[in-house]
Amino acid sequence: MSQYHCPDAQTVQKLRDIANKLRIHSIQATDASKSGHPTSCCSAAEIMSVLFFNTMRYTIEEPKHPNNDRFVLSKGHAAPILYAAWAEAGLFPESELLKLRKIDSDLEGHPTPRLNFVDVATGSLGQGLSCAAGMAYTGKYFDKADYRVFCLIGDGESAEGSIWEAMAFASHYKLDNLVAIFDVNRLGQSEPTSLQHELEVYRARAEAFGWNALIVDGHSVEELTKTFWAATQVQGKPTCIVAKTFKGQGVPGIADEENWHGKPLGAKSEAAIKAIQENIINKGPHGVSPAPISKTLSPIKMSVQLASPPAYKLGENVATRLAYGTGLVKIGKSNDRVVAMDGDTKNSTFAQKFKIVRQSKNDQVTVVASCVTLFEAMKAADSLAASGVNIRIIDPFTIKPIDAATIIASAQETGGKIITVEDHYAEGGIGSAVSCAVSEQRNIIVKRLYVPEIPRSGPSGELLEKYGISASCIVKAVQSILSA
Numbered sequence: 001m002s003q004y005h006c007p008d009a010q011t012v013q014k015l016r017d018i019a020n021k022l023r024i025h026s027i028q029a030t031d032a033s034k035s036g037h038p039t040s041c042c043s044a045a046e047i048m049s050v051l052f053f054n055t056m057r058y059t060i061e062e063p064k065h066p067n068n069d070r071f072v073l074s075k076g077h078a079a080p081i082l083y084a085a086w087a088e089a090g091l092f093p094e095s096e097l098l099k100l101r102k103i104d105s106d107l108e109g110h111p112t113p114r115l116n117f118v119d120v121a122t123g124s125l126g127q128g129l130s131c132a133a134g135m136a137y138t139g140k141y142f143d144k145a146d147y148r149v150f151c152l153i154g155d156g157e158s159a160e161g162s163i164w165e166a167m168a169f170a171s172h173y174k175l176d177n178l179v180a181i182f183d184v185n186r187l188g189q190s191e192p193t194s195l196q197h198e199l200e201v202y203r204a205r206a207e208a209f210g211w212n213a214l215i216v217d218g219h220s221v222e223e224l225t226k227t228f229w230a231a232t233q234v235q236g237k238p239t240c241i242v243a244k245t246f247k248g249q250g251v252p253g254i255a256d257e258e259n260w261h262g263k264p265l266g267a268k269s270e271a272a273i274k275a276i277q278e279n280i281i282n283k284g285p286h287g288v289s290p291a292p293i294s295k296t297l298s299p300i301k302m303s304v305q306l307a308s309p310p311a312y313k314l315g316e317n318v319a320t321r322l323a324y325g326t327g328l329v330k331i332g333k334s335n336d337r338v339v340a341m342d343g344d345t346k347n348s349t350f351a352q353k354f355k356i357v358r359q360s361k362n363d364q365v366t367v368v369a370s371c372v373t374l375f376e377a378m379k380a381a382d383s384l385a386a387s388g389v390n391i392r393i394i395d396p397f398t399i400k401p402i403d404a405a406t407i408i409a410s411a412q413e414t415g416g417k418i419i420t421v422e423d424h425y426a427e428g429g430i431g432s433a434v435s436c437a438v439s440e441q442r443n444i445i446v447k448r449l450y451v452p453e454i455p456r457s458g459p460s461g462e463l464l465e466k467y468g469i470s471a472s473c474i475v476k477a478v479q480s481i482l483s484a
């Protein structure tokens with residue numbers, strides 16, 4: 001176990017000074033844009049200062065270096081302080097900060113990946129921790145790298161259920177490279193949060209979700225440096241830092257007051273900045289660099305190459321998703337960082353060489369089906385083939401976007417006849433999407449099999465039959481469309 005070395009007094013003061021400079025930048029930038037959230041920035045100033053100038057390891061020359069620690073600002077409305085931190089770190093001139101929210105500036109009201117130091121867009125509250133957990137999972141299990149992931153969450157935001165789904169995920173996968181910081185400034189947008197400063201409740205909840213949880217004074221750089229260090233010592237669990245802060249901290253008359261959410265300070269700015277400046281000892285450049293990234297790591301393999309060249313014949317037509325799937329497999333063979341993700345559909349996507357699932361030169365009908373109905377369609381195809389009728393089967397993979405080109409091309413090759421089959425109501429599913437996709441085509445008809453009423457419980461085979469989406473129903477539908 002490594003020893004904690006408290007930063008010397010000079011460094012501590014520099015971190016305090018940086019925090020106050022970040023406050024001033026946030027006030028000035030939101031004043032310049034006449035919009036934004038300066039008080040939400042002020043509560044996080046020491047957290048950001050310690051993270052960016054003491055704890056996190058990154059190279060300023062390459063904000064997306066694969067070995068850098070990651071930072072996700074889940075409370076994305078505090079974007080001005082994120083931008084201020086990167087400007088203070090030297091990524092771009094401080095003067096840029098005054099372009100906040102201007103139409104031609106990438107320093108938008110909420111962070112987006114248009115910026116080279118932002119991995120995921122945030123601002124819709126509750127989403128950042130899921131992204132951070134995914135990054136930490138990738139770091140621990142795929143990259144096997146030692147970069148860490150930090151995620152700053154608002155206390156009001158922490159009421160979102162998705163935060164707790166991510167908490168459960170992170171502890172289940174023992175993401176000890178993940179640190180969530182709850183900025184518990186007591187106030188939400190329109191009123192105090194339900195827990196206000198009940199820090200022990202936050203701690204108990206985080207612990208109940210399997211996290212290592214630490215309460216800290218979020219305005220004490222000494223406590224923060226120690227707590228962030230402590231988080232690195234914990235194995236097998238993510239760490240939740242419950243930081244007691246005050247909204248608008250540092251601004252007399254505004255700190256911890258209601259009705260200051262999302263408002264530039266305007267006429268009160270000058271006095272606010274003067275008050276904050278009085279606390280800054282080192283007025284000039286702070287001269288603090290971020291902690292260096294790990295030197296012991298071999299750089300993560302970033303090259304994306306096919307393991308073998310494409311093997312298509314000139315002029316051969318190949319469905320895009322088939323080519324995509326084939327290409328993805330080849331890329332994956334050459335780079336183990338390539339990850340294909342889907343929503344529990346790996347047995348119905350390209351990963352198992354699906355997209356057009358079944359085809360022949362003399363298909364008479366195109367059947368579009370998915371999940372359970374896809375298997376029913378396969379059974380129907382076998383049964384129909386025995387009587388000399390071939391059908392083409394497409395798994396749409398997604399309905400938004402729908403692969404209209406493939407569906408239209410298939411329909412044209414199968415006499416303009418399409419049957420959709422879904423374990424879903426008539427509206428808003430495969431049938432609707434396919435009908436919409438072919439609506440401007442001549443000579444294509446769509447027959448739709450779907451669940452016509454509120455379904456009951458029962459054995460799945462009987463239910464498929466009862467609601468008309470079983471293999472035998474597909475066979476009948478094919479016979480019917482062919483005889484029409």
Ligand SMILES: Cc1ncc(C[n+]2csc(CCOP(=O)(O)OP(=O)(O)O)c2C)c(N)n1
Pocket residue numbers: 037040043075077123124125126153154155156157158183185187188189193247261
């Ligand atoms: C999903 C979602 N709901 C509502 C909002 C609007 N909104 C923006 S900031 C905010 C309050 C956030 O409070 P808190 O998380 O405590 O952050 P603070 O500003 O106090 O740091 C709300 C409700 C949003 N951005 N996203």
